[in-house]
Amino acid sequence: MITVIANLKGGSGKSTVTFNLGLWLQMKGQPVVAYDLDPQQTLSDVAEVRREEGYTPPLQVNQPRETLMDDMQYHPQNTQVLVDVGASNMDAMRQALTVANRIIIPVPPSQPDVWATQRFLEIVNELSLATNPEMRVFVNRADTHRAVRESDETEEVLRQLPGVGLVEQRLYQRTVYRRSLSEGMSIFEISKRSKAVEEFNNFAAILYPNL
Ligand SMILES: Nc1ncnc2c1ncn2[C@@H]1O[C@H](COP(=O)(O)OP(=O)(O)O)[C@@H](O)[C@H]1O
Ligand SMILES: [Mg+2]
Structure with missing residues (x-):
């Protein structure tokens, strides 16, 4: 299964x-290989921190040898492949979308992020991918205050988007995610x-x- 985690906005x-899912x-108990196609290389950096700290198991983060498509033939069918890709390299983005069985799109609760997501879906549609990947959106960094409505509003818009499924479990804004990246731990x-x-497990x- 090749799962691409993508979105136009950083x-x-x-x-x-991607790191926590890996x-x-x-x-x-799943065999996992991750690819970091974002020039920011955050996933590679955090995997490196994890390796240096000696936490086990490490997360294997690769760069494609030639193209991502070529690389896919080296992985057994049961390997869970995760691909982290941003918009700063649109060629890499196209490559990732072309091999994807599934595309997961995190969306922070804000109007610009909703717009960027709609634009991203247009780009995916224009590629008319032969693999016909499953598309899932979800709200990430949701506000924890009940009075703030943006997360509900964003989720409602995402639910109405054609051709994509909403993951009915948002991930809230929690400081532990920042520690996760800086310390190399899930x-x-x-x-x-x-x-x-609890939210992430769901x-x-x-x-x-x-699984
Ligand atoms: N649910 C969350 N709660 C709190 N902080 C988060 C959450 N998701 C991401 N972050 C933080 O937001 C920042 C950007 O996240 P990152 O994964 O690097 O985004 P991207 O890869 O899309 O550019 C990081 O500091 C990260 O720790
Ligand atoms: Mg990133």
């Missing part, structure tokens, strides 16, 4: 989600029982219902 949580999948290694972990279980 800061939506692609690398954070470690979650390994915790579930959120479940940092705090085994917290709201963030989220991952929706994406991988058989």
Whole structure:
């Protein structure tokens, strides 16, 4: 299964989600290979921190040797491939979308992020991908204050988007995600029982219902 985590805007949580999902999948006994196609290289950096700190298992983060498509033939069918890709390299973005079985799109609760997501979906549609990947959107960095309505409003818009499925578990803005990136640990290694972990477990279980 090749899962691409993509979005046009930076800061939506692609690398954070890819890193934690990769470690979650390994915790579930799955073989995982990640690709970092974003010139920012956040995923590579955090995997490097994890390796230096000696936390196990490490997360294997690759760069494609030639094209991503060529690389895919080296991985056994049961490998969970995760691809983190941003918009600063649109060629890499196209490559990733072309091999994807599934595209996961994190969307922070703001109007510009909703617009960027709509534009992103137009780009995906224009590619008319032969693989016909499953498309999932979800609200990331949702506000934890009940009085703030942006997360609900964003989620409503996402629910109405044609051709994509809403993941009915948002990930809230939680400081443990920032620690996760800086320390090279998954959120479940940092705090085994917290709201963030509960939310993330639900989220991952929706994406991988058989694990
Ligand atoms: N749910 C969340 N709660 C709190 N901080 C988050 C969350 N998701 C991402 N972040 C933080 O937002 C920043 C940008 O996230 P990142 O994963 O690098 O985004 P992207 O890869 O899309 O550019 C990082 O500091 C990250 O720790
Ligand atoms: Mg990133």
